[in-house]
Amino acid sequence: VLTKDAASFELIFRPNIELISVVRKFVESFYREILDHDDITFRLALATHELLENAVKYSSNGETIIRIAIHRSDAKEKRVVIETSNKAHEANQQALLALFEEMNAEHDAFAYYQKLMQRSVKRRDGSGLGIARIRAEAEMSVRLNLEHDGRVHILAEADVAEEVRA
Amino acid sequence: MSTMTIPPLTAGTLKAIADLEGSALKVHMSGNADLQSAAQLEAWLHELHTLASRLAIGETVVDLRTLEFMNSSCFKGFVSWIGEVQDADQSGQYRIRFLSDSRMLWQRRSLHALRCFAADLITVETN
Numbered sequence: 001v002l003t004k005d006a007a008s009f010e011l012i013f014r015p016n017i018e019l020i021s022v023v024r025k026f027v028e029s030f031y032r033e034i035l036d037h038d039d040i041t042f043r044l045a046l047a048t049h050e051l052l053e054n055a056v057k058y059s060s061n062g063e064t065i066i067r068i069a070i071h072r073s074d075a076k077e078k079r080v081v082i083e084t085s086n087k088a089h090e091a092n093q094q095a096l097l098a099l100f101e102e103m104n105a106e107h108d109a110f111a112y113y114q115k116l117m118q119r120s121v122k123r124r125d126g127s128g129l130g131i132a133r134i135r136a137e138a139e140m141s142v143r144l145n146l147e148h149d150g151r152v153h154i155l156a157e158a159d160v161a162e163e164v165r166a
Numbered sequence: 167m168s169t170m171t172i173p174p175l176t177a178g179t180l181k182a183i184a185d186l187e188g189s190a191l192k193v194h195m196s197g198n199a200d201l202q203s204a205a206q207l208e209a210w211l212h213e214l215h216t217l218a219s220r221l222a223i224g225e226t227v228v229d230l231r232t233l234e235f236m237n238s239s240c241f242k243g244f245v246s247w248i249g250e251v252q253d254a255d256q257s258g259q260y261r262i263r264f265l266s267d268s269r270m271l272w273q274r275r276s277l278h279a280l281r282c283f284a285a286d287l288i289t290v291e292t293n
Contacts, residue, residue, distance in 0.1 A: 017201045021179075021235070042271035050238055053201055110279075117283050120242050121249030127204075127242030137275040 007034045008069040014062045024049040027068060034070050035078070040160055044080060047138040047156045050130040051084045054154065057126065058096070059086040077159045082140075088152045096152060099131060100144045109135035172217055175210040178202030180233075180240075184214055190225045191218055196232040204239035211247035219258045226260055230277075231267040231293070241276060248284045259287070266292045 009030070013019070028045040035041060048068070055064040064086040073079040088096070106112035113129070113136035120127055134142050134156050145153040171191075175182040179197035186192075193214065199207060218226055230236075236244075251259055264280070266273040277290045 018178075021198050021200055024235070039271055046272060049200075049235070053237060053239070056201070110282075113279060114283060117242075117245045117279070121246050123242070123246075127238045127245075129238040129242055129245075133238045133241070137272075137279065 006071045008067070008071075010065060010067045012063065012065045014064070017056060020049060020052045020056065023052060023066070030068070031080075035080075035160060037160075043138040043140070043158070044082065047134045047140050048082055050134050050138075051082060051154055051156060054130050055084045055086045058088045058092040058152070060089045060092075060150070061087050063087070073159060077161050080140075080158050080160055082156045083153055085151060085153045087150050090150070093146055093150065093152060096144055096154075097146065099128075100142075103132060103135070103142075109139075112136070170217075170221070172210070172213045175203075175206060177206040180207065182207070182210060184217070186221070189223065190227055191221075191223050193226060193228045194232075195228070195230055196234075198234050199236040199240035201237060201239055204237070204243060207240050208243035208246060211243050212250065215247055215250045218260055219254060222257070223260045225263060227263045227265065229265040230273060231265055231270070233273075234270070235272055236276060241280075244280060245283065248280065248287065251287055252284060262288050264288065264290045266290055268292050 007030070011023070024045050027048045028041055031041040031044045048066070052064070052066065064084055067083045069081045070078055103112060109132070113132045116129055116132050120129055131142055134140050138156070140156040140158040142154065142156050145155070170186045171184050178200060180195065180199050180203035181197050182193060182195045184191055184193045191214070214226070248262065251262065264277050266277055268274070274292070281288045281290055
């Protein structure tokens with residue numbers, strides 16, 4: 001679907017590290033075409049990149065679905081939803097649950113991001129910053145849905161005001 | 167290669183070079199800093215810190231103006247580097263000055279976050 005008021009697509013693929021930047025550049029063009037605003041385009045591309053990296057790192061079978069949907073939510077705003085879905089091992093599901101529980105208890109996205117940055121200084125197993133960065137830098141809300149079969153859905157959402165267009 | 171600097175880094179599409187200019191270390195980065203380069207970048211920044219401490223550098227200038235993108239894993243490499251500078255005793259600390267390009271939109275938000283993380287050490291200049 002591709003109109004100025006509603007646009008969406010879905011990719012099912014086995015992302016690898018090299019492909020993530022390629023997909024980010026592709027969706028950047030998509031966002032720019034539909035939303036016509038450089039800063040919003042950057043924020044959404046950043047969120048897409050971080051979600052895809054998360055999927056690459058934690059997918060148990062390598063396959064990831066990414067869905068991107070933009071639709072008019074009212075006369076002045078559009079709603080953007082970026083969703084990644086993949087299967088994950090139990091340990092990674094639990095780690096994600098713990099991360100979201102802690103993050104959701106902290107309403108100041110930037111303060112929480114700074115807290116995680118401090119914690120990451122001596123961390124050796126990944127950055128632990130990707131999801132918090134989507135909230136703090138891309139200014140999107142992020143939520144987690146876990147299915148009983150181990151499928152993980154992470155959704156990043158934002159309302160984009162028409163009047164801030166370039 | 168002089169012992170007054172460290173070998174350049176090439177990892178994925180990321181390139182990083184460090185040179186000693188006067189009493190400052192000048193670092194230039196270009197390309198994409200993503201998962202392909204995260205581990206090597208963090209190790210390289212650690213090496214940079216060791217060199218800066220050994221030479222009692224007063225300032226490190228990091229030119230990011232042609233760095234297209236930085237993911238959270240590479241951003242974490244910078245956080246760890248800044249943490250090392252913070253942990254050094256007073257004589258081993260040095261200021262870090264980032265050069266950024268206003269057209270690279272990731273830089274404004276990410277460098278703001280780094281500046282808030284270590285406001286006493288970091289300045290950001292944007293053209």
